[in-house]
Amino acid sequence: MTSERIDQAMEGPRDLTGDPGRWRYARVLRPILLFGASAHALFLLLFALLDVPVLVAFNTASILLYLLLTYLAPRVDPRWLVLTAMVEVLAHAWLATHYVGWVSGFHFYPLILIPLIAFLTRFTVVQRCLLILLTTALYSAMALAYTTAGPLVPLPDAVAPWLSAINAVSVSIGMSVFILFYAVAVQNADDLVRSSQERLKRLAATDPLTGLLNRRSMDAHLQRVVEGRGPATLLLGDVDNFKQINDVFGHDTGDRVLEAVGEALRQAAADRALVARWGGEEFLILVPDDDGTQADELAARIRRLVSQCRRDRHRPLTMSIGITSLRAGDTVARFANRADQALLAAKRAGRDRVITASSAGAAGT
Numbered sequence: 001m002t003s004e005r006i007d008q009a010m011e012g013p014r015d016l017t018g019d020p021g022r023w024r025y026a027r028v029l030r031p032i033l034l035f036g037a038s039a040h041a042l043f044l045l046l047f048a049l050l051d052v053p054v055l056v057a058f059n060t061a062s063i064l065l066y067l068l069l070t071y072l073a074p075r076v077d078p079r080w081l082v083l084t085a086m087v088e089v090l091a092h093a094w095l096a097t098h099y100v101g102w103v104s105g106f107h108f109y110p111l112i113l114i115p116l117i118a119f120l121t122r123f124t125v126v127q128r129c130l131l132i133l134l135t136t137a138l139y140s141a142m143a144l145a146y147t148t149a150g151p152l153v154p155l156p157d158a159v160a161p162w163l164s165a166i167n168a169v170s171v172s173i174g175m176s177v178f179i180l181f182y183a184v185a186v187q188n189a190d191d192l193v194r195s196s197q198e199r200l201k202r203l204a205a206t207d208p209l210t211g212l213l214n215r216r217s218m219d220a221h222l223q224r225v226v227e228g229r230g231p232a233t234l235l236l237g238d239v240d241n242f243k244q245i246n247d248v249f250g251h252d253t254g255d256r257v258l259e260a261v262g263e264a265l266r267q268a269a270a271d272r273a274l275v276a277r278w279g280g281e282e283f284l285i286l287v288p289d290d291d292g293t294q295a296d297e298l299a300a301r302i303r304r305l306v307s308q309c310r311r312d313r314h315r316p317l318t319m320s321i322g323i324t325s326l327r328a329g330d331t332v333a334r335f336a337n338r339a340d341q342a343l344l345a346a347k348r349a350g351r352d353r354v355i356t357a358s359s360a361g362a363a364g365t
């Protein structure tokens with residue numbers, strides 16, 4: 001998958017301007033705008049019943065505006081959508097409060113704008129602060145003007161408390177939906193960052209060809225073992241005559257052989273030892289909590305499994321292995337170097353054998 005296709009899968013289809021971000025906003029804003037249009041249809045009915053023609057006309061215009069904004073959602077900058085909806089909400093709240101009074105609860109609606117503006121990252125933080133300040137100032141002005149003033153069209157006693165309660169509940173639900181939506185988005189982003197960090201950490205510690213530990217992360221394990229002074233054994237294995245495989249069959253085949261050797265070592269070590277690709281065709285196996293007693297058996301298993309990775313139909317692959325155990329006063333370099341010397345001795349002795357550092361020079365197994 002190309003990065004462009006991944007972007008598209010994450011963002012949804014592109015809008016008419018080619019901006020994938022707009023479609024993402026449109027996906028959120030469209031249901032809100034449609035909900036706004038439906039709510040205004042109910043208010044239109046209510047004001048028709050209460051015989052307030054100005055509010056009937058305003059609600060009709062609002063429905064048309066919300067439908068138009070729903071259509072425009074993926075086509076225009078979401079900032080214009082929100083600013084237009086903001087003007088409508090403030091004007092509508094002001095007009096409804098002016099006609100049917102503070103008691104109707106229409107003054108609650110501007111409050112819903114605050115979380116909407118706060119979370120709209122298309123605006124800068126300063127722009128969002130200014131818009132929230134403006135909304136708060138208009139809300140306060142409305143409170144000063146209408147909390148004590150009587151309505152032009154008083155609501156029937158049976159209607160006023162219900163309408164106020166319905167408006168309060170609607171605004172609370174709207175605000176909760178916004179906040180929950182963004183809380184989920186933050187949670188998702190947090191999960192994504194965490195999993196990306198873990199993936200990066202895994203990649204940084206792994207050899208890309210074999211999937212084994214890389215030298216850097218094995219170094220860290222060796223450092224811990226040396227500092228802990230616990231018993232530990234190292235096996236340094238090197239594929240014999242590997243250059244020939246590259247020369248005869250090509251580099252790609254060489255890579256496939258290295259992958260197969262890596263898999264064989266993983267199997268041989270199971271969960272008893274850590275395996276790293278130490279260099280080109282060199283592999284380091286660290287057996288923690290082992291004073292050397294497990295090493296011979298592990299080396300034999302490694303050689304058996306490696307021999308099953310045939311380099312061609314006739315000749316099995318062989319590996320030379322140098323073994324050493326941690327000694328008092330060892331540094332990482334000294335510990336690893338001793339394994340290297342044992343491996344060198346195995347190579348010099350004719351390859352396809354195991355030599356332990358304490359008995360370097362002895363016959364291989």
Ligand SMILES: Nc1nc2c(ncn2[C@@H]2O[C@H](COP(=O)(O)OP(=O)(O)OP(=O)(O)O)[C@@H](O)[C@H]2O)c(=O)[nH]1
Binds near residue numbers: 241242246252253281
């Ligand atoms: N395909 C492939 N080859 C590699 C990679 N890393 C190192 N090599 C090759 O591995 C070969 C190692 O060659 P030598 O050091 O001469 O070792 P050898 O042929 O195995 O001989 P001995 O170790 O003495 O048995 C070189 O040709 C390197 O180019 C790799 O990632 N992929």
